[in-house]
Amino acid sequence: MLQALGKYLLFMSSLFIRRESGRILFNRTIDEAILIGINSVLIVSIVSSFIGAVTCVQVAYNLNNAFIPRSTIGFMVREMTILELAPTITSIVLAGKVGSSIAGGLGTMQITEQVDALEVMGINSASYLVLPKVVAAIIVFPLLVILAMFLSILGGYLAGTLSGELTAQEYITGLREQFIPYNIAFALIKSVVFAFLISSISSFRGYYTSGGALEVGAASTAAVTNSVIAILVGDFVLANLLL
Amino acid sequence: MIEIHNIHKAFGGKKVLDGVSGVFETGKTNLLLGASGTGKSVLLKCIVGLIKPDLGSVTFDGTYFTNNKLDIRQEIRRKIGMLFQGSALFDSMTVEENVEFPLKMLTDMSKEERKERVDFCLKRVGLEGSNKKMPSELSGGMKKRVGIARAIAPKCTYLFCDEPNSGLDPQTALKIDELIKEITEEYNITTIIVTHDMNSVIEIGDKIMFLYQGKKLWEGTRDEIMDTDIKELNDFIFANRLMRDAKKVEEEEREEEEERKQGSQQLSSDEVKAVPEETADVQHDQLPENPEGPAATTQSGKDKV
Numbered sequence: 001m002l003q004a005l006g007k008y009l010l011f012m013s014s015l016f017i018r019r020e021s022g023r024i025l026f027n028r029t030i031d032e033a034i035l036i037g038i039n040s041v042l043i044v045s046i047v048s049s050f051i052g053a054v055t056c057v058q059v060a061y062n063l064n065n066a067f068i069p070r071s072t073i074g075f076m077v078r079e080m081t082i083l084e085l086a087p088t089i090t091s092i093v094l095a096g097k098v099g100s101s102i103a104g105g106l107g108t109m110q111i112t113e114q115v116d117a118l119e120v121m122g123i124n125s126a127s128y129l130v131l132p133k134v135v136a137a138i139i140v141f142p143l144l145v146i147l148a149m150f151l152s153i154l155g156g157y158l159a160g161t162l163s164g165e166l167t168a169q170e171y172i173t174g175l176r177e178q179f180i181p182y183n184i185a186f187a188l189i190k191s192v193v194f195a196f197l198i199s200s201i202s203s204f205r206g207y208y209t210s211g212g213a214l215e216v217g218a219a220s221t222a223a224v225t226n227s228v229i230a231i232l233v234g235d236f237v238l239a240n241l242l243l
Numbered sequence: 244m245i246e247i248h249n250i251h252k253a254f255g256g257k258k259v260l261d262g263v264s265g266v267f268e269t270g271k272t273n274l275l276l277g278a279s280g281t282g283k284s285v286l287l288k289c290i291v292g293l294i295k296p297d298l299g300s301v302t303f304d305g306t307y308f309t310n311n312k313l314d315i316r317q318e319i320r321r322k323i324g325m326l327f328q329g330s331a332l333f334d335s336m337t338v339e340e341n342v343e344f345p346l347k348m349l350t351d352m353s354k355e356e357r358k359e360r361v362d363f364c365l366k367r368v369g370l371e372g373s374n375k376k377m378p379s380e381l382s383g384g385m386k387k388r389v390g391i392a393r394a395i396a397p398k399c400t401y402l403f404c405d406e407p408n409s410g411l412d413p414q415t416a417l418k419i420d421e422l423i424k425e426i427t428e429e430y431n432i433t434t435i436i437v438t439h440d441m442n443s444v445i446e447i448g449d450k451i452m453f454l455y456q457g458k459k460l461w462e463g464t465r466d467e468i469m470d471t472d473i474k475e476l477n478d479f480i481f482a483n484r485l486m487r488d489a490k491k492v493e494e495e496e497r498e499e500e501e502e503r504k505q506g507s508q509q510l511s512s513d514e515v516k517a518v519p520e521e522t523a524d525v526q527h528d529q530l531p532e533n534p535e536g537p538a539a540t541t542q543s544g545k546d547k548v
Contacts, residue, residue: 024347108334109334112329114331114333116288120293121344121345121349123348
């Protein structure tokens with residue numbers, strides 16, 4: 001465990017030595033951002049919309065007390081979405097999608113000697129391949145989380161109003177109640193941390209793949225499980241530190 | 244010229260290279276010969292710096308490489324072209340982009356200059372017109388050619404080939420070998436080829452180093468290799484010859500089988516043409532095993548109708 005952690009830290013430090021020129025890194029980062037971002041929009045949209053809808057319906061089911069105003073449903077959907085569901089669930093979904101893709105891609109490059117080909121050319125393969133992925137994830141994840149927040153709240157609105165649990169006015173009133181802007185900043189900080197954890201852990205797993213196709217599969221699985229655990233631990237630590 | 248001196252390498256206590264020394268000359272195809280597991284590829288990787296030797300040194304044209312300053316190693320690496328066993332083409336790039344990649348990364352060439360160089364290199368390896376193909380659309384031999392084009396694109400001084408003809412049919416393997424030799428002589432570069440194929444030795448081996456259990460057992464030219472009295476080398480040559488003969492027999496058998504199949508298919512189609520549509524299926528099922536050749540069976544098929 002400690003050995004793996006040490007190897008991971010050395011790997012991360014290797015991203016910053018012998019870097020390629022800024023122009024090359026910029027172009028690679030844009031490519032990676034498109035791959036990570038555009039390709040994840042659909043899954044993030046679907047997951048967050050339904051999570052918002054389900055949250056609204058379940059909160060409404062639990063708030064039957066006549067003394068509690070219906071607008072509380074909107075308030076709770078907003079709080080749960082911003083503080084936890086949008087950043088954490090989106091990141092877990094992305095750990096599955098982006099993490100496995102990063103580990104699988106790098107693992108395949110490793111076993112087919114494409115990484116060696118870069119090294120022979122005098123290119124720092126870790127920096128060339130991994131650094132743009134990490135930077136792109138850090139840029140794109142917060143944007144996806146913002147999208148998830150919006151769609152989750154919209155999903156709650158549609159589910160609540162269409163099922164007749166509360167009126168549109170009640171939902172919007174609830175959304176505006178006791179709004180703390182810092183919560184948005186907290187969610188975005190979480191998304192940046194999770195982006196770093198997912199992209200770096202998955203890259204680490206993929207980069208050190210050796211063997212054949214079976215090992216690439218194992219690396220992808222390890223990347224996802226390790227990333228999810230790291231997200232949950234990180235979530236707890238950040239909540240304790242920042243709230 | 245590349246010099247290696249007393250290279251040692253072990254993995255987990257298992258000695259893979261045991262004090263290998265030698266000189267690889269410029270303008271010649273230098274072969275690292277040996278059976279599988281003798282440390283040829285490890286030695287090659289030690290030379291290019293992909294694996295760090297436990298002991299020993301590598302010198303490129305008098306410049307010390309192993310354990311030298313990063314800048315100097317980088318400078319030397321930029322003069323290295325390498326053809327990998329599986330070609331190692333970048334899957335996400337077209338043929339053109341693969342060849343252009345080292346030019347983009349290692350040189351200050353303009354886009355037009357790069358395009359010109361890519362076209363030249365692809366033409367040199369006989370792949371003009373394949374610029375826009377993806378690696379997945381190429382055959383094994385074509386992939387090797389693209390690999391060679393990528394290696395020579397930045398005008399490399401040293402060319403390393405790790406089993407360049409593995410997985411190729413004998414004809415294509417020969418063409419790849421010839422191409423490497425031509426390029427070596429044309430550009431006067433130092434080429435090191437890892438191989439276990441005696442055909443390569445006979446065709447292109449200017450200088451051969453035979454490795455056995457991590458040690459250099461013999462060094463010499465292709466003219467000298469047949470006269471050696473080293474038992475391990477003779478065993479290797481003999482085993483190679485046996486395998487080559489067995490392959491030849493297998494290939495002949497396969498060709499015969501294919502010819503027989505083709506004859507039988509030809510016969511079937513003739514038969515189907517000959518019978519009316521509604522009875523064709525029945526007649527096809529009743530076809531004999533073709534004991535007397537296509538003509539005879541066709542005749543018997545017609546008789547049935």
